[in-house]
Amino acid sequence: MSLKHTSMLKILNLLDKGAKVTRAGVAADLGVTPRTVDRYIAALQDANFPIQYDREKKSYVFGDNYHLSKAVFTSEETLVLSLARSALMKDFGPRTVTVLDAIENKIGLCEPGLPKHIILSSNVQSPSVEEYFRLLNQAIPNCRKVEITYKALHDKETTCRTVDPYYLFYNEGIWLLRGYCHLRKQMRTFALDKMITLRMLDSYYLPKSHIVAEEELSGTFGSMVAGKPVTVVLRFMKEFAPYIQRRKWHPSQQIKEFKDGSIEATFRVNGFKGIKPWMYRWIPYVEVVRPKELRECCFPN
Numbered sequence: 001m002s003l004k005h006t007s008m009l010k011i012l013n014l015l016d017k018g019a020k021v022t023r024a025g026v027a028a029d030l031g032v033t034p035r036t037v038d039r040y041i042a043a044l045q046d047a048n049f050p051i052q053y054d055r056e057k058k059s060y061v062f063g064d065n066y067h068l069s070k071a072v073f074t075s076e077e078t079l080v081l082s083l084a085r086s087a088l089m090k091d092f093g094p095r096t097v098t099v100l101d102a103i104e105n106k107i108g109l110c111e112p113g114l115p116k117h118i119i120l121s122s123n124v125q126s127p128s129v130e131e132y133f134r135l136l137n138q139a140i141p142n143c144r145k146v147e148i149t150y151k152a153l154h155d156k157e158t159t160c161r162t163v164d165p166y167y168l169f170y171n172e173g174i175w176l177l178r179g180y181c182h183l184r185k186q187m188r189t190f191a192l193d194k195m196i197t198l199r200m201l202d203s204y205y206l207p208k209s210h211i212v213a214e215e216e217l218s219g220t221f222g223s224m225v226a227g228k229p230v231t232v233v234l235r236f237m238k239e240f241a242p243y244i245q246r247r248k249w250h251p252s253q254q255i256k257e258f259k260d261g262s263i264e265a266t267f268r269v270n271g272f273k274g275i276k277p278w279m280y281r282w283i284p285y286v287e288v289v290r291p292k293e294l295r296e297c298c299f300p301n
Contacts, residue, residue, distance in 0.1 A: 007030050007040055008040050008043065010029075010030065011026060011037075011040055011041065011044065012044065012068060013068075014026075015051065015060060015062050016062065016067055016068040018061075020057070020058075020059045021059050021060040021061075022058065022059060023037045023038065041060065049066075050062055050066045084100075096130055128193075128195070129192045129193050131198075132195055133175060133192060135198055135199070136165055136168060137168075138200065139165050139200050140165050140166065140167065142204070143164075143204050143205050143206070143207055144200050144201060144203070144204055145162055145163065145164055145165075145200075145201040145203045145204065145205055146163050146165055146198055146199065146200055146201060147160065147197075147199050147201055148195050148196075148197065148198045149196040149198075150190060150194060150195055150196065151194055151196060152191075152194055153191070153194060158196060160183075161183045162181075162182040162201070163177070163179040163180065163181055163182070164179050164180040165177055165178075165179040166178050166179050166180070166187075166213065167213040169213070169217060174191055174192070174193060175191075175192045175193075176190065176191055176192065177191075177192060178190075178213070178216065180205070180208070221250055221267065221270070221274035221275040221278060227269070227270035227271020227272070227274070228271055229268060229269070230268075230269060230270075230272070230291060231266065231267070231268050231290070231291070232266070232267045232268075232269055232272075232275055232288070232290070232294060233264055233265070233289040233290045234265050234266075234267075235262060235263070235287045235288075236262060236263050236265065236282065237261075237262055237285040237286075238262050239285055240282055241257075241263045244265055244282075245263065249265075249267075249278070250267050250269065252266075252267050252268035253265060253266070254266040254267075272293075276294075
């Protein structure tokens with residue numbers, strides 16, 4: 001590398017560090033004349049580096065909050081970050097967005113809003129969900145117990161529970177906590193938006209090695225994690241077969257097509273509680289092939 005390029009790189013590094021950069025100082029440091037320093041800075045400006053002279057600091061500086069370490073993003077990368085921002089704004093609150101603002105400032109992303117032709121439906125969670133999520137994110141990796149005041153959707157009474165929190169998961173617009181409930185003496189699932197209060201305790205728990213999030217969630221349908229694994233086969237009439245085939249509703253999903261246009265969808269799920277509400281939305285275009293217990297409880301004679 002030539003002396004000229006080495007000198008210009010040194011000037012760029014000094015500017016990036018926020019050091020004082022003057023004609024005389026750089027000239028003495030590089031062993032060149034002040035006029036040579038002028039030429040180096042002019043060449044860097046011609047190369048689109050936002051170098052300007054700050055009269056108050058009496059030093060050359062980077063303008064426009066520029067840093068060498070900041071990345072240049074493609075339009076596609078900017079769009080993905082904007083989608084992430086919009087999703088966070090829907091499901092969390094201003095505190096999370098403020099953290100994202102700081103991250104975007106560090107990486108040099110400006111004006112990250114979504115284009116006008118992309119619309120995300122608004123489904124803003126209550127402000128408490130963001131705070132509960134933050135506290136649980138601290139409690140789970142440190143194996144700290146939490147105390148929650150909870151009122152489930154169909155419960156009439158509010159209960160106070162001590163819970164060993166294991167993991168958080170997201171389902172159909174709702175954040176859920178999976179943990180061991182000391183009141184019920186078993187693993188339970190709690191919706192964050194149904195928590196009235198939540199606080200971390202100063203006591204800790206020893207995690208159970210057999211509870212693995214990926215294994216538990218592999219059999220879920222909706223938010224129903226618990227239940228005995230069972231194979232469910234549903235037959236859909238041809239009118240609604242395309243709606244079922246257009247997406248993967250469950251990791252275990254298998255589709256069998258028939259000549260009349262109907263299909264059979266097979267799922268391996270944890271119990272019937274999770275799949276029943278989903279199945280009901282397709283009535284009268286669906287029938288239960290098996291198991292017999294599900295067919296009898298949903299479509300009794």
